[in-house]
Amino acid sequence: MKLNKASELIRLRIALIIGGCLVVGFMVADYMLLPADMHQLYTFDRLLLQLPIIFLMVAGSYWRGFAQYKHYLFTFLLIALTYSNYWLIWVCWHNFKFDFPYEGTILYAYYCVFALGIPFKMALMASTVNVIGFAVLMYIAPVYGDRVLISTAFVSGSLFVCAYAKYRLDRGLALLEKTNHKLLKLSKYDPLSNLLNRRALREESTKLLAFSRRHNASIAILMIDLDDFKKYNDSFGHQQGDEAIRRQSAMMKAVFKREADILGRYGGEEFIVVLSGVTEAQVKERCEALLQAWEDEEMPHAKDAKHNNMSCSIGAVLINNTESTNIDLLIDDADKALYQAKEAGKACYVLSPRR
Template sequence: MKLNKATELIRLRIALIIGACLVLGFTVADVLLLPSSMYSLYFFDRLLLQLPIIAVVVVFSFWHRFAQCKQFLFTGLLVALTYSNYWLIWSCWHEFQFAFPYEGTILYAFFCVFALGIPFKLAVAANTINILGFLALMWFAPVYGDRVAISIAFVCGSLFICAYAKYRLDRSVSMLKESNDRLLKLSKYDPLSDLLNRRALRELSVKLLALSKRHKVSMAVLMLDLDDFKKYNDNFGHQQGDDAIKLQADIMRSVFKRDTDILGRYGGEEFIVVLSDITKQQVAVHCDALLDKWKQKNVVHADGAKHPTMSCSIGAVIASDLRDITIDKLIDKADQALYVAKEKGKARTELVTYER
């Protein structure tokens, strides 16, 4: 994330420098067209107003809070550059009766909105201010004679198109981001339980194991299985079976709340919890909490089930020395412990210590 922010900051600085280079480029081109008597006025606007304005924004880009206010700075930059251009148009007309072109107004808008990324609402605000300024300029200084009306229409239309195009672009990017977020969630989370799916569960567990080894802390794996789930599903239907799966996930989330706790649906009615830096006593407390919460729910089970209400069995393993241990070995030990818990009557916990 920090790397992405740093890259974006560099990109924005480069864009600002490109903007300054464009101003210089147009300066060279304009000088070839302007009469020499206007040079001092023109250079004052370009070199002592516009370039310093851009330079100030570049300097602000090194401020630690630049990321929080950059959009407002860029919006201010757009308005400042545009009105410096209006001042030049006004001055050229009143002092030399020269009709300086207004195209810079449009260029600044498109550059700041799209190259610097001014968001839609601020683009609308800036372009509205700039349109009002151009209308006032044409009212008090009809620079373009019989072309005033078409000039106003062209400036207003161009700035409107700029803002509308930004709206469409922002909307498309937002929709794409939402789609990517949904796809990312689908790739990592089980849609029914909203817990990690098997692949994501294993990936995160491998990373947590590596971290636990590095810090030389313990690790535990719990495997949970809903007791007689097939009988419940056959008796009450798949919808209530799905509700039982969701309830198991809710109970797990209510017990395991640390940021490092990994909760996932392993498949069917089987779930896994992976814990780091935990004691055997703490694991036992968590397992008891899981069983107690199922008792509190008091969900009536199907006829023929081992227990009258819905319950789960838990197989748990804890390892203090993690050398040469893999996540698959821990899951296998937890699965074996779960089998023992089932054999001993279900709705109970079988907690073992990993032995080499």
């Protein structure tokens, strides 16, 4: 995330510098258009007003709070550049009776909105302020003669088209981001339990094992299985079976609350929890808490089930030396411990000896 923010700031600085270079480039063309006696005025506006504002923004981008306020600053930049242009149009007309072109007003808007990323609401606000300013300018200084109305309409239309285009772009990007988030969630999470799916579970567990290895920390894997789940499904139906899986998921989230705890649905009624940096006492405590959660739930089971109420069995493995193991071996050990728990009567846990 920090890298992305740094890259975005670099991109914005480059965009600002390019904007300054464009102003200089247009100066060359404008000098050829303007009468010689207006060059000093024009140079003052561009070199002492517009360019300093732009490069002040470049310098401000090194401020720690720039990213938080950048949209406000760029909106101010757009309005400031536009009104400096209005001032130049007015002075050129008032002092020299020269109708300086207004196209820069439109260019500033499109560049600030799309190159600097001013969001829609601020783009709309800036467009409104700039249109009002242009209308007032045309009222007090009818620079373009019989073209005043069409010029005002053209500037107004161009600025509001710019704002509307930004609205469509922002909306499209928001929908795309929302869709990508949904796709990412579908690719990583089991839709029924809202836990990690088997593939994502293995990926995250492998990362946690590597972390434990680097930091010489213990790692534990718990394999959890709902007891006599097929009998429950046959007796109460698959919808109730789905509800039992959701309840198992909720219980796991209530017991395993650490940010680093990895919870996943391994398949069917089987679940896996991966823990790092835990002791044997902590693993036992969490196994007992999970078993107790089902006891407190008092969900009636099938008549031919081992226990009257729904329960789960847990097989757990805890190791301190992670150098010579991998996730598949640990899951296999937890599965063997789960089998022992089933053989011991279900609704219990078995913790493999510490290795």
